[in-house]
Amino acid sequence: MLEINNLSHVVPGKGKEPLRVLEQVSFSAPGGHVLAVIGPSGSGKTTLLRILAGLTEPEAGTVTLGKRDLIKQPLYANQLGWVPAGDDNLIEHLTVRENLTSAAMLRGAGRTRDEVISRVSHVLVTVGLENIATERTSALALPQRRRLKLGLALVADPVIVLCDDFTVGLDVRSEREFEALLKLVASDRPDRIVIHATDALANLGAYDTVVVLHEGYVAFHGPARAVPHYFTVPTYDEVYARLAKRPAQRWGDSWMKHRDAYYAAFKLGGGVADKLSAAEEDPGDEDRTIIMKQKGDSDEEETKKPAETETRPIIPLPGIFSQAQHLVKRRWSLLRRTPREWITHASLLVGAPGVAALLLLPNLKLLKDMRGGSTAPDVVWPAANTVSMIVLIQILLVMFMALRLGAREIAERRALYERERIGGVSPTAWLLGSLLFMLPIILVQSVWMEMFLDIVSDGLPGTGPAKLLLPALSGAAFAAICLGISANSGSKERAHSISLTLLCANVLLCGALLGFPRIMGHxxxxxxxxxYGWSGIIDSLEKTAYFDPIDKMVKTWFATPDLAMTMLGVHFLIGVVLTFVGLQRRA
Structure with a gap:
């Protein structure tokens, strides 16, 4: 039995009075039950679901499942099935079966492959998607996408399934089918409770009971058949209009006055005769009561033995590294299946070194003359400038590639991450998965660019470790920072815009063009x-003929290769911390 008692929640107002979203909400639901939470927009339905899911802590009240206080001890991730309102949390380039299999892999530890296949097949049959299991999600119609969302919530065999506006946007026939589907889901496990928060009123009869919320107050709780009589309206569709005619608190007070009598009638299964509806109540007569009449002539209560429910073990979650490993494999699979994405990366892998080589090409003779020992000013100065600029271009190109990888990696998939996080995927696993996907690409791009430029120029000046490591570390550090921006941004466009602005600042402020005075540079x-990427490589040229002209051209200070690597490591860690903080933030 899920019991909610006197649940209240307040949202702090920005410079305004705090907004009371829920006010002493109380109701209960037994196992095998499908309950609808209805009410106009702003009535507190989604907030109620988030409290039940452990995503929001209420101001007051209790939520218990059996003897467990869910406020102090929220449900284990695999006891909860969460069906969010949006349709942007599915993985478009995976098939229906692959979406479910991925969710099962992330939510279940110790399962054999056959057990995963069996569970996924059972869910496919339950939600009616077995005939299109091999279709990609991007090709599904809206009703099929909703079925898949429900299936993703069921892969861990949860005891409570919470659906937020599950049927919004569907036609009446589809709504009717989905409400029947929710009853099937509830019956699939005897102790399962399904709660659906919705604005729709057309098919309330499909639910076992209905809770009507109005501006945070419970205005009614009971069978759908009693709703029209209680509110004295001919059809369900007129309930919201009736609610608007009285203050929410009066509806709440009226229900509290009538609740026990209604509950007694519902328990007896009796019809209600001569019943005083709340809408007809005389607001000045607080002593009036509801008169109940039972079925038949007997006044004895019917007693029902509680149904025996099977106890199923809670499926343990995989460890952080197991989840991260699966996320990396899935990310590479998505890259292969997204032509626009992998073609862009391949084009940058080939094109960026080519662009750098074209910029280097006009001055190759100067570099050759320098290697031959020329000390003529008209050779040394332009050759030194060429080396300085090609190092900067190399660093900036690697950072641009890092920006493309990091800036949208989380912001673009935020809805997917939120769904999977509620399902038990660790933020640390998502962080590791993102880094382990991005870093190999950056390493390959930076090393290949250096090798290509070395081949074209017959060997750029500088020590091997600095030339190879500093571009890669610059890319890794900037990718981590962009990932942090992505994790803390509300949209992929905003994340990309901020990251691009930061890259422009790097171009202007790195000190390679003219340089700041030393004090300001520090x-x-x-x-x-x-x-650090640029100056660390330049400093490694200190014992060559290139260094003095560069040192005279720019007035900034150069970091040693060791200091540059250390500081790039610090930047990388800052990006990792920013990402982790953003991933911990609730949507």
Whole structure:
């Protein structure tokens, strides 16, 4: 039995009075039950679901399942099935079966492959998708997508299933089918409770009971057949209009006055005769009561033995590294199936070194003359400038690739992440999965660019470790920072815009173009990733003929390769921390 007692919640107002979203909400639901929570927009339905899911902590009240206080001890992830309102939390480039299998892998530890296949097949049959299991999600119609969302919530065999506006946007026939589907889901496990928060009123008869919320107050709880009589309206569709004619608190007070009598009638299964409806109540007569009449002539209560329910073990969650491993495999699979994405990465892998080589090509003779020992000013100065600029271009191109990888990686998949996080996927696993996907690509791109430029130029000046490691570390550090921006941004467009602005700042402030005075440089450059990649490589040229002209051209300071690597490591860690903080934030 799920019992909600005197649940209240307040949302702090920004410069305004706090908004009371829920006010002393109380009702209960037994196992095998399908309950609808209805009410106009803003009545508190979604907030109620989030409290039941453990996503929001209420101001007051209790929520218990059996003897367990869900406020103090929220449901285990695999005891909860969460069906969010949006349709953007599915993985478009996976098939229906692959979506379900991925969810099962992330939510179940110790399962054999056959057990996963068996569970996924059972869910496919339950939600009616077995005939299109091999279709990609992007090809599904809206009703099929809703069935898949429900299936994803069921892969862990939860005891409570919470659906937020599950049928919004569907036609009446589809609504009727989905409400029947919810009853099937509830019957699939004897102790399962399904709660659906919805604005729809057309098919309330499909639910076992209905809770009517109005501006945070419970205005009614009972069988749908009693709703029209209680509110003295001919059809369900007129309930909201009736609610608007009285203050929410009066509806709440009226229900509290009549609740026990209604509950007694519902328990007896009796028809209600001479019943005073709340809408007809005289607001000045607080002593009036509801008169109940039972079926038949007997006044004895019918007693029912509680149904025996099977106890199923809770499926344990996989460890962080197991989840991260699956997320990395899935991300690579999605990359292969998204032509636009992998073609872009392949084009950058080939095109970026080509662009750098074209910029280097006009001055290759100068570099050759320098290697031959020329000390003529008209050779040394342009050759030194060429080396400085090609190092900067190399660093910036790697950082641009990192931006493309990191800026949208989380912001673009935020809805998917939120769904999977509620299902038990660790934020740390998502962080590791994102990094383990991005870093190999950045490493390959930076190393290949350096090798290509070395081949074209017959060997760029500088020490091997600095030339190879610093571009890669610059890319990794900037990718982590962009990932942090992505995790803390409300949209992929905003994340990309902020990251691009930061890249432009790196171009202007890294000190490679003209350079700041040393004192100002020491203040600015600790925040500029590109400065350490560029200056660390330049400093490694200190014992070559290139260094003095560069040192005279720019007045900024150069970080040693060791300091540059250390600071790039610090930037990487800052990005990781920002990402983790953003992933911990609730949507």
């Amino acid at each position: 203040v600015v450059h600790p925040f500029i990733t590109a400065h």
